[in-house]
Amino acid sequence: MNVFRALFLLLLLLGTQAFAATLTERTYKRLTAIHELMGENKYGEALKRLDELLPRVRKNDYEYATIMQTYGFAYAAQDKYKDAIKAFKEALKTEALPDHVQLNMRYNLAQLYAAVPDWESAAKAYEQWLTAAEKPSADSYAFGATIYAQLKRYDKAIPKIRKAISLVDKPRENWYQLLLSMLYQKKEYTQAAQVLETMVAFWPEKKQYWKQLSGVYFTLKKNRKSLAVLELSRKQGFLESERDLMNLVNMYLLQGIPYKAAKLMEKEMNAGRIERSGKNLQKLGEAWMRAKETDEALRDLQAAAQAQKKGVLYLRLAQLYTDRENWGKVIELSDQALAVGGLKNPGDAYLLKGMAQYETGKKQSALASFSKALKYTKSKRQASQWIRHIRTEGA
Known part of the structure; x- marks a missing residue:
């Protein structure tokens, strides 16, 4: 005052x-x-x-x-x-x-x-x-908007701040901020997006408006627009924290663009902006898997498995080596998955191991692995089929 x-x-x-x-x-x-x-x-x-x-x-x-x-x-x-x-x-x-x-x-x-x-x-x-x-001035309308915003009477406040904005030639940032906050409170996200589009045009150097615009587009299920705004923010150097960068990675994955997600993660890990943690390496490896870049997926999932000691990661590696028909690695990694534990369905590891043993001519060992897979409901049917197949073949 x-x-x-x-x-x-x-x-x-x-x-x-x-x-x-x-x-x-x-x-x-x-x-x-x-x-x-x-x-x-x-x-x-x-x-x-x-x-x-x-x-x-x-x-x-x-x-x-x-x-x-x-x-x-x-x-x-x-x-x-x-x-x-x-x-x-x-x-x-x-x-x-x-x-x-x-x-x-x-x-x-x-x-x-x-x-x-x-x-x-x-x-x-x-x-x-x-x-x-x-003839009320623009400032007086903004003052009235502030009063009603404090009282949470947004239906009265919003028209007043819009009137204030319309009466000035040079935009007032705090007025737009007030309008935006009230639209958020009312969950008027379509209007909020329109206001943010104006704000990034007036104040393109303010990184928070780019992030907010991307978030509003995501809320409106306009995921492509959300991704485009985030990527533009990155190119302007606005995405500095790991959290912001991982939001962009997740948006690429959500939109079915795993290759770009993986390339971005790899680049930012090398730059030190994304930690090379077991969790992040796992996400990177899975992105490579989805992009069908098997060599990169094997490399990063192996590092993730060693960092996290998670059975599911060793099992995932075993599945990748199955596609390559590297049966020795499949057996090795299936055993590691079972040894580390924590598998939702250990029968999957026994099935992979049994298949690899069968392919390398170790039919008795394969029968033993499939017999263990029989103990688990989700793998019981497939294990039974393998056992019948081996026994029929032997007969």
Whole structure:
């Protein structure tokens, strides 16, 4: 509220000069001296002189209202908002001041209530002012929007901030931020996307707006647009944290573009922006798998398995080596998967091992592996088929 101090004093001085003819000469001279004290920030002395002057003007409504208005400005300049509110209300109650002076005072009253803060009273004073105001400024509409935003009355706040935005040539970033926050609160994501599109055009250097726009597109299920905005953010150097980069990786995977996801992860791991952890290596290996880049998948899944000691990763490696018909590695990795444990269905490992043993001519060992797979519901049927096949072949 300190920002209003100069404005209060300016209005006070201009108002008194304009209506000097309505004051008695004695009151005018004393009031001018008080103004000079206030101009020098001597508010204590100014208030003392106002106290001395007040009894002399009580019978003259105009002079009394002018003195109470002066009290209001003096208190407001000292951040004594509640005292300023009382003084302004007392001045307004007389209805003795000119209409435009009273109108300005109502706006000041709304500002004071906002500073307390008492948002309900601020809204009431603001509406009284707005009803009579001939040509409200953009700033006044923004002020009204702030009041109603605090009261969570977004249906009243949003039109006011939009009006404020429409009245200025140069965009005000904090106004757009206010509008955006209210649209988020109302879950009006389509409108939020439109506002963010404007914001990234006005302030392209603000990385948070690019991220927010991508997020809103994702919420709206416009995944391609979300991905495009994220990628553009990366190219501008806005995606610096591992979390942001992994969001982009996941978007590529979600859109069925695993090769780009894997290439991005590999590049950022080499740059040190994505940690070469077991978890990340697993995701990288799986991305290579989906991209059908088997050599890279084997390399990174092997590193992930060694880092995490997870049976499922050894099993996944065994499956990849099955595609390559490297039966020795299939047997080795199936055994590692079983040894490490944690498999949802160990029968899968026994099936892979049995198949590899069969392919290398170790039919008795294969029967033993398939027999173990029989113990698990999900692999029972396939194990039975293999056992029948081997026995029939032997017969």
